[in-house]
Amino acid sequence: MxxxxxxxxxxxxxxYHQAYAGAWERAFGSRPVLRDPMAYWPMDRWDVQRVSGAALAQLRSCFDESFWSTxxxxxxxxxxxxxxxxxxxxxxxxxxxxxxxxxxxxxxxxxxxxxxxxxxxxxxxxxxxxxxxxxxxxxxxxxxxxxxxxxxxxxxxxxxxxxxxxxxxxxxxxxxxxxxxxxxxxxxxxxxxxxxxxxxxxxxxxxx
CATH class of the missing domain: 3.40.50.1000 (HAD superfamily/HAD-like)
Known part of the structure; x- marks a missing residue:
């Protein structure tokens, strides 16, 4: 064997970094710009805000079947x-x-x-x-x-x-x-x- x-x-x-940027774009209509190309976590790599409440729910909804297959x-x-x-x-x-x-x-x-x-x-x-x-x-x-x-x-x-x-x-x-x-x-x-x-x-x- x-x-x-x-x-x-x-x-x-x-x-996953590129996919995260795509999910953000789907959620909010604009692709985030690069902030730190040496960042380990996507939220630090891209120039994005920490979101909560309805905005967080909207972002999470984009981590769907389409996200995980592309x-x-x-x-x-x-x-x-x-x-x-x-x-x-x-x-x-x-x-x-x-x-x-x-x-x-x-x-x-x-x-x-x-x-x-x-x-x-x-x-x-x-x-x-x-x-x-x-x-x-x-x-x-x-x-x-x-x-x-x-x-x-x-x-x-x-x-x-x-x-x-x-x-x-x-x-x-x-x-x-x-x-x-x-x-x-x-x-x-x-x-x-x-x-x-x-x-x-x-x-x-x-x-x-």
């Missing part, structure tokens, strides 16, 4: 996934998306050409450990790639935990929790390059 690599979606495969791919992410498949790995997306949008997320990823064999939707409630920990325990991947440090918390020690650092301003990817992560990377392509050149067979690929 092929070894599995588990991949997060937003921030690893998909450009998020663009991050540059180089599709190609990076194909490199892993060509090296003999099976890819599964483990996403914290709500289960009711899992089908939309799967359609989105398939339409973009990601060679994924499955998608697991875990929801995003954190109760001391990652909401993805149980799914990863069952999946038993060789590696798990995510861009949010808290989602590595409680992941079994035998799974290689790769953290995508991406934009640093306001990032949660700092502090003592980094000690539990096995490797740090700028993006998925950088992880793939490192993984396939690693010293062990599971790094180099099942087909080699």
């Amino acid at each position: 092929k070894p599995t690599i588990a991949l997060d979606a937003d921030g690893v495969l998909l450009d 998020i663009p791919a991050l540059p180089g992410a599709v190609e990076a996934c194909h490199r892993l498949v060509d090296a003999g790995f099976r890819l599964v997306c483990v996403s914290a998306v709500d289960a009711r949008f899992a089908a939309a997320r799967a359609r989105n990823l398939a339409a973009l050409g990601f060679p994924l064999e499955d998608l697991v939707a875990t929801g995003n409630e954190v109760a001391g450990v990652s909401p993805k920990a149980d799914a990863l325990s069952k999946l038993k991947p060789a590696a798990f790639v995510d861009d949010f440090l808290p989602y590595h918390l409680g992941v079994p020690v035998h799974i290689h935990k790769a953290l995508i650092l991406r934009e640093p301003n306001g990032s949660p990817n700092t502090g003592p929790g980094l000690a539990a992560v096995d490797s740090l990377h700028a993006n998925l392509a950088a992880f793939v390059e490192s993984w396939l050149q690693g010293p062990t067979p599971e790094h180099r690929g099942a087909a080699q």
Whole structure:
């Protein structure tokens, strides 16, 4: 059986920043301008206001089936996934998306050409450990790639935990929790390059 690599979606495969700007435009009629290209969170990246009440409800209504099925791919992410498949790995997306949008997320990823064999939707409630920990325990991947440090918390020690650092301003990817992560990377392509050149067979690929 092929070894599995588990991949997060937003921030690893998909450009949630661009999708957020699109949702804001749908809600309020104008696309926000860029404020900080190095911001980790979309509300800091874009020049938008903190909204509440009816305006917040209006914005949230735009995070619908259409939103979750049309998020663009991050540059180089599709190609990076194909490199892993060509090296003999099976890819599964483990996403914290709500289960009711899992089908939309799967359609989105398939339409973009990601060679994924499955998608697991875990929801995003954190109760001391990652909401993805149980799914990863069952999946038993060789590696798990995510861009949010808290989602590595409680992941079994035998799974290689790769953290995508991406934009640093306001990032949660700092502090003592980094000690539990096995490797740090700028993006998925950088992880793939490192993984396939690693010293062990599971790094180099099942087909080699």
